[in-house]
Amino acid sequence: MAKTPGRKILFPTRIALLLVLPSLLLYVFFNTWPMIFSIGIAFTNAQEKNLLPNPKRVADLENAIACATLLRDNPDYRVDVSELIKRSHDLLNRTMLYLEEIKRLFDSGADVLDVPTHLYEGVYRSTFALRRIREGFMKYLNCTELGYMTSLDLIPRDALESMDRLMTLGGYFATPSAFSRGELYNYTLVGINLTRRLLGYIAKLEHDYEGYMNSFIESARRELENLELRFAGLENFKRLFTDPRFYNSLYKTLLFVATSVPLKVGLGVLLALFYSSDLVIGRRALRALLLAPWAIPFLLSAMTWKFLFLPNGQLGLAFNLDINRDEWHAFLVYNLFETWLAYPFVMTVTMGALRGVPKDIIEASYIDGAGAFCRFRRIVLPQIWRPVAVATILTTGASLQAFLVPLTINGAGPSGYVCIPYLGCKAGWLNEMLIVFGYNRVMIDREYAYAATMYIVVVVIILVYVAAWFKVMRKTQVR
Amino acid sequence: MPREFAEFVEKARRGEVKVTIYFGNALAPEERVGFYKAIDLFRQRYPGVEVKIIEYGGMGDLKGAVSAGGALPPEQREAIIGSVPDVFTWAHDWIGGFADKGYIIALEDYIGVDAVEDISEHLLPSAMTAVTYLGKTYGLPYAGEALALFVNTRLVSTPPTTFSELKSIMERFYNPAAGTYGISGMVVGVYHINAWVTAHGGFFYDEVRRELGHLKPETSEGVKFFVSNVLRYMDVSDLGHDYQRRLFGTGKAPFYISGPWDVRYAIETLGLDGFTVVPLPSIDGKVPRPFSGYRNLYISVMATAGGKERAYASILFVLFLALDDDALMILVDELGYVPVKLSVAETVQAKVAEKPLYRIILGFYQQLMRSVAMPKDVNMDVVWGTDTYLQTIWKAYADALATGKTPDEAVQEAIAVVDKALQDAYNEIAPKIKT
Numbered sequence: 001m002a003k004t005p006g007r008k009i010l011f012p013t014r015i016a017l018l019l020v021l022p023s024l025l026l027y028v029f030f031n032t033w034p035m036i037f038s039i040g041i042a043f044t045n046a047q048e049k050n051l052l053p054n055p056k057r058v059a060d061l062e063n064a065i066a067c068a069t070l071l072r073d074n075p076d077y078r079v080d081v082s083e084l085i086k087r088s089h090d091l092l093n094r095t096m097l098y099l100e101e102i103k104r105l106f107d108s109g110a111d112v113l114d115v116p117t118h119l120y121e122g123v124y125r126s127t128f129a130l131r132r133i134r135e136g137f138m139k140y141l142n143c144t145e146l147g148y149m150t151s152l153d154l155i156p157r158d159a160l161e162s163m164d165r166l167m168t169l170g171g172y173f174a175t176p177s178a179f180s181r182g183e184l185y186n187y188t189l190v191g192i193n194l195t196r197r198l199l200g201y202i203a204k205l206e207h208d209y210e211g212y213m214n215s216f217i218e219s220a221r222r223e224l225e226n227l228e229l230r231f232a233g234l235e236n237f238k239r240l241f242t243d244p245r246f247y248n249s250l251y252k253t254l255l256f257v258a259t260s261v262p263l264k265v266g267l268g269v270l271l272a273l274f275y276s277s278d279l280v281i282g283r284r285a286l287r288a289l290l291l292a293p294w295a296i297p298f299l300l301s302a303m304t305w306k307f308l309f310l311p312n313g314q315l316g317l318a319f320n321l322d323i324n325r326d327e328w329h330a331f332l333v334y335n336l337f338e339t340w341l342a343y344p345f346v347m348t349v350t351m352g353a354l355r356g357v358p359k360d361i362i363e364a365s366y367i368d369g370a371g372a373f374c375r376f377r378r379i380v381l382p383q384i385w386r387p388v389a390v391a392t393i394l395t396t397g398a399s400l401q402a403f404l405v406p407l408t409i410n411g412a413g414p415s416g417y418v419c420i421p422y423l424g425c426k427a428g429w430l431n432e433m434l435i436v437f438g439y440n441r442v443m444i445d446r447e448y449a450y451a452a453t454m455y456i457v458v459v460v461i462i463l464v465y466v467a468a469w470f471k472v473m474r475k476t477q478v479r
Numbered sequence: 480m481p482r483e484f485a486e487f488v489e490k491a492r493r494g495e496v497k498v499t500i501y502f503g504n505a506l507a508p509e510e511r512v513g514f515y516k517a518i519d520l521f522r523q524r525y526p527g528v529e530v531k532i533i534e535y536g537g538m539g540d541l542k543g544a545v546s547a548g549g550a551l552p553p554e555q556r557e558a559i560i561g562s563v564p565d566v567f568t569w570a571h572d573w574i575g576g577f578a579d580k581g582y583i584i585a586l587e588d589y590i591g592v593d594a595v596e597d598i599s600e601h602l603l604p605s606a607m608t609a610v611t612y613l614g615k616t617y618g619l620p621y622a623g624e625a626l627a628l629f630v631n632t633r634l635v636s637t638p639p640t641t642f643s644e645l646k647s648i649m650e651r652f653y654n655p656a657a658g659t660y661g662i663s664g665m666v667v668g669v670y671h672i673n674a675w676v677t678a679h680g681g682f683f684y685d686e687v688r689r690e691l692g693h694l695k696p697e698t699s700e701g702v703k704f705f706v707s708n709v710l711r712y713m714d715v716s717d718l719g720h721d722y723q724r725r726l727f728g729t730g731k732a733p734f735y736i737s738g739p740w741d742v743r744y745a746i747e748t749l750g751l752d753g754f755t756v757v758p759l760p761s762i763d764g765k766v767p768r769p770f771s772g773y774r775n776l777y778i779s780v781m782a783t784a785g786g787k788e789r790a791y792a793s794i795l796f797v798l799f800l801a802l803d804d805d806a807l808m809i810l811v812d813e814l815g816y817v818p819v820k821l822s823v824a825e826t827v828q829a830k831v832a833e834k835p836l837y838r839i840i841l842g843f844y845q846q847l848m849r850s851v852a853m854p855k856d857v858n859m860d861v862v863w864g865t866d867t868y869l870q871t872i873w874k875a876y877a878d879a880l881a882t883g884k885t886p887d888e889a890v891q892e893a894i895a896v897v898d899k900a901l902q903d904a905y906n907e908i909a910p911k912i913k914t
Contacts, residue, residue: 048576049857052550054780057581124604128596131614135592151588160613164856169687171608171852178766178849180680190688227580311716324717325877415870427867427903443539446860 041452042236044229048446053227061224063150065217067143071154072213077146081205084140088133088202091126092195095166098122099191106185112176120173123191127170130163133198156219159201166194236453244420245428246454249437256334256433257399263339264399265392268346273376275347276354287351291344301341302408309333309409323410327430330410334431338405342395349391353384393469400462403435412436434458480594487791491527498528498792500782503544503564505535509743513813517806521799528792533564541567548781549582556784565782565793570624570772571609574617574855577777584778585615589794601802606819609773609852619801620773622739622816626664626674627756627769627846629727629735629745638755642708642762645734649712652733653886661712663726664736665719666873668866670853671736674759674767675709676701677851684862686854691912693865693905702869702897704762706876707890709736715877739843742815742836751835756842758849771850773819776800812836817843861911868904872896 071077098119105115137153144150155163169191176184205212240246271290275283293301308315311322323330357380365375406412412429419425432440438454441447490496506514511534518530535541541564548556548563577583586595595616599607606620628645630638634652639645649661665671669683676682681698684691692698714726727735728748735741736759745754759767782793800806807823810816817840818824824844831837853859875896879889 048860049579052546052580054549054581055552056780060581128599128604128607128611131587131592131595131611131616134614135587164611164613165687165689167611167614168608168852171605172687174604174608175848178768178851180765183680187687310722312722322716322877322881324719325874325881413870414874415867416874417871425903426907427871427900429867445864 038452039456041449042456043232043234044449045232045235046229046447046449046452048448050227050229051448058224058227060150060152061220061227063148064143064152064154065220065224067146067148067150068154068213068216068220070146070148071141072210072217078209079140081140081209084136085202085206087136089199091129091132092199092202095123095126095130095170096192096195096199098126099188099195103185103188103192106181106188112179112181112184115176120176123173124170127167127173127191130167130198133163134160152220154213154216156201156216157223158215158219159198162194162197166191166198169194232449236449239450240453240457242423244418244423244426245432245437246457247420247423248418248428248430249432249434252331252431253400253402253433256331256338256402257396260335260338260342260399260402261392261396263335264342264395265346265388267339268343268391269350269388271343272347272350272354273380276351287347290347293340294344298341298404299408302337302404305333305337305340306409325414327414327416330406330413330431333409334402334405337409338399338402341405342398346388346391346395349387350384353387354380357383389473393466396465397462400465401435401458402433403439406431406433406436407439412440434461480590483787484590484791484794487788488525488795491525491792491795494526496527496788498788499531499561500528500565500789500792500796501531501533501561501563502796503533503535503541503567505537505541505569507740510814513810516813517800517809520803520806520809521796524799524803525795528795530796531561533562538569541569542573545577545582545777545779546580548779549577549580553780553784556781560781560785560789563779563781565779565789566796567777567779568621568774569777570853571618571620571775572772572853572855572859573777574610574612574775575857576860578612578615578617579857582780583617584780584783584790585617586619586778586794586797587615589790598798598802601820601822603819603821603824603847605771605847605850605852606773609771609855610775612855618775618777619797620775620819621801621807622774622810623771623819623843623847624738624740624774624817625769625771625843625846625850626671626736626738626759627843628759629737629741630755630757631727631730631733631735631749631753632755633749633753634730634733638757639760640757642760645760646708648733653712655714658731660714660726660732662709662734662736663713663723663732664709665723666710666713667718668869669863670770672702672705672869673851674769675705677769678762678765678767679704680765683865684854684859686856686859689858689912691862691905691909693901693908699898699901702872702901703894706872706893706897710873710876710893711886711890715873715880718873739815739817739840742839751839754839756839756846758842758846766849768849768851769846770853771847772853774816811840815840817847819847858912861908864908865904868900868907871900 071079102115102119102123105119134153134155137155141154143152143154169187172179172187173184179187201212201215204215274280275287275290277283280286307313309321309323310316311324315321316323321329321333323333361379362375365379370378410431412432414430415427416430417425418428418430429436429440434454435458438451438458441451441454487496491498502518504511504514515532518532521528522530533544535544544563545567548559551559574583578585586598598619602620603623606623607616610616610618610620628638632638635648639648645662651661652659653661673683676692676698679697679701681695681701682692683698714723714732717723724735724737724741724744726732728744730749735745742756759769761767776797778790778793778797782790802820804820804823804826807816807818807820808826811818811823811827812834815836818827827837827840827844831841854862872893876889876893879892880886884892
């Protein structure tokens with residue numbers, strides 16, 4: 001067919017490039033972005049409170065600050081707050097009256113039930129009504145009407161928190177019989193102090209308008225800062241390297257690698273050798289059965305192992321194990337469970353490698369009179385070591401990242417004091433391996449930055465491990 | 480109520496509007512059927528509002544979804560309507576963190592303070608206070624939970640009314656050699672021993688005073704009391720939930736300290752006539768006050784996306800589930816929820832002789848009246864870290880028993896580490912507390 005002159009034809013290379021380039025970009029983005037994000041987080045102060053705040057909340061705070069600044073600096077916008085002050089005074093004075101009357105009765109020796117119920121109810125009702133102060137601020141100092149869209153009232157955070165504490169206290173007074181006289185008396189005094197503090201804020205608005213606005217601006221700025229991620233430098237790393245729990249985690253993880261990997265590999269190779277022998281009748285069916293740990297959903301097997309090894313489980317009783325109290329009992333069960341989970345993998349890889357061992361060499365070794373051990377060491381092992389080494393590398397990685405096994409067996413417990421020379425002691429989970437350590441910092445302590453720091457250290461450890469293996473592999477290849 | 484909202488309610492009742500809202504929950508599978516019956520009632524009453532349900536596997540999933548919606552700029556939220564809940568239910572202690580981040584909306588901003596005050600007249604004051612944060616109301620509570628005393632009435636015909644009665648019965652049943660124990664109950668930390676600590680005037684964190692109580696002698700006294708008078712009669716080989724409740728369900732312990740979530744289990748194992756629930760007994764007149772949690776219906780900022788009607792529909796849904804007596808009675812009858820609406824609690828009290836389940840609900844209700852709501856401020860996230868230190872005390876007790884010591888000797892060993900554990904917990908937590 002003749003070519004149409006001037007018509008552009010997309011050659012396969014161009015098509016390939018067109019497809020490959022965006023794919024590569026997407027790949028790089030999706031693979032590296034989470035990594036960059038995690039690394040970045042490790043150098044911040046990320047916690048529950050400042051991770052992903054609502055952008056509208058941030059805008060609300062910024063607008064409220066701008067609004068308060070305008071009200072402070074521009075006399076034209078100065079509004080009459082006398083009604084707001086009067087209203088707030090009335091509400092707070094009502095609370096104060098009830099609280100002072102209760103205090104007076106307590107001072108005169110009254111017990112909890114001697115105080116008339118209407119006084120307790122009065123505290124609850126009057127503190128509940130304090131939300132009207134917020135309503136008043138929204139009405140009289142309405143920033144949205146001034147063009148600063150915000151859902152916040154111009155009340156400093158400290159004052160809002162005092163109000164919140166007073167309202168919580170009001171709730172306690174609704175069920176006075178649940179408290180002792182001493183406790184209620186104490187709360188009465190705290191309530192009086194909080195009410196005075198709130199009255200102080202209102203007085204400031206009345207007599208020192210500019211000062212009041214300044215205190216609001218300052219408190220809103222602090223709140224805004226609390227919602228922002230801040231660069232923390234190496235602070236998290238410093239903390240991590242002085243945390244006794246980290247060293248315990250590192251120790252337990254490395255120990256787990258040292259104990260579980262030989263168990264997994266040893267059992268897997270042994271079973272593969274055994275079931276590769278023609279002398280075993282029904283070995284195909286048995287081999288299939290041995291792959292059961294792969295087929296059973298993880299959680300089901302984890303629960304079964306847990307219940308078997310609980311102090312009152314069948315195996316826990318039989319071997320007198322207490323995984324809830326003794327860290328080493330639990331550690332032993334982790335090893336057994338991990339071995340059970342991973343041997344099918346090593347066994348399958350080894351069996352595949354064994355098929356590649358030439359039968360004639362084996363037969364020749366028989367003729368030469370080689371024993372079973374000699375045959376394995378001199379003929380079989382050199383043929384299968386490379387796939388077994390790869391399986392070992394992979395399964396070592398799994399042990400290094402042990403997470404679900406300790407978590408499901410006993411929550412990486414028991415808990416107790418972790419003591420490291422020169423660093424002191426800290427309470428923690430005694431079998432908290434590295435990944436569990438990071439997980440607990442997120443799930444329990446809500447410290448995202450600290451957990452990310454931990455994970456960076458894990459990545460470094462894994463990288464060192466992989467590099468070491470590459471070096472070993474390369475050396476053996478050269479040889 | 481604002482006229483605009485009232486008009487919307489009328490239109491929704493007559494089916495003159497068509498609004499869809501999404502309700503997210505991480506309820507246990509066995510709770511869902513009963514809960515959805517109450518939602519069906521809402522659908523019948525307000526045909527103009529379609530409620531679609533999003534089920535989550537657990538707390539983390541639900542929290543993640545709400546955070547994902549809340550973290551988006553308002554203009555991008557419309558695109559994810561239906562993927563993130565507009566209304567969701569969880570205990571009230573998420574309020575502080577979510578409100579500070581701006582993930583949830585306050586009722587006052589939509590229906591006004593007057594309406595909220597009217598609503599408060601119908602609900603338990605402690606429940607209403609629990610959902611109030613910085614002077615605004617974030618959602619409404621529909622049920623309460625607190626640890627109380629389950630009593631196997633086949634083993635103990637008259638529930639104890641004082642702690643000394645309870646103790647003498649525990650002593651009678653405690654025989655580890657025969658596999659019987661004085662009492663059972665899950666024990667992790669602060670939540671589970673707060674009642675004994677408060678009875679002695681101690682506390683771990685006081686929300687009103689913004690103060691840690693770890694170093695108060697009363698707190699230490701409370702923890703020591705728990706070790707020598709409660710833990711002493713327990714099977715400490717496994718303090719987990721499943722094992723401990725099985726001890727009660729199989730009659731190996733006459734008492735069990737737990738919350739309403741175990742009522743179904745107790746009914747299945749002992750039958751409704753085989754157990755009852757009463758408040759934790761007083762210790763020489765001192766009242767143990769466990770933490771209470773209130774199941775709250777939160778309105779997420781997602782409800783504000785897609786037009787004001789969706790926000791109104793979400794609020795209407797919350798008001799209905801928290802305030803409609805018929806809906807609440809469904810939750811009581813089907814799920815054994817402990818009501819916080821006064822009229823429903825009165826109905827349960829009035830009909831206690833008719834339904835054995837009501838006797839149990841009433842036991843929890845009485846405990847709720849003698850409880851202290853879990854603090855909702857963000858400091859509490861840090862205070863829960865005390866658990867790790869308290870567990871060293873339980874471990875000291877178990878270790879001593881394992882080395883052949885008698886329970887009384889083991890108690891002494893555990894008591895010896897109480898003050899150090901509390902001091903260490905304080906040292907760890909105090910710097911992180913915002914005062």
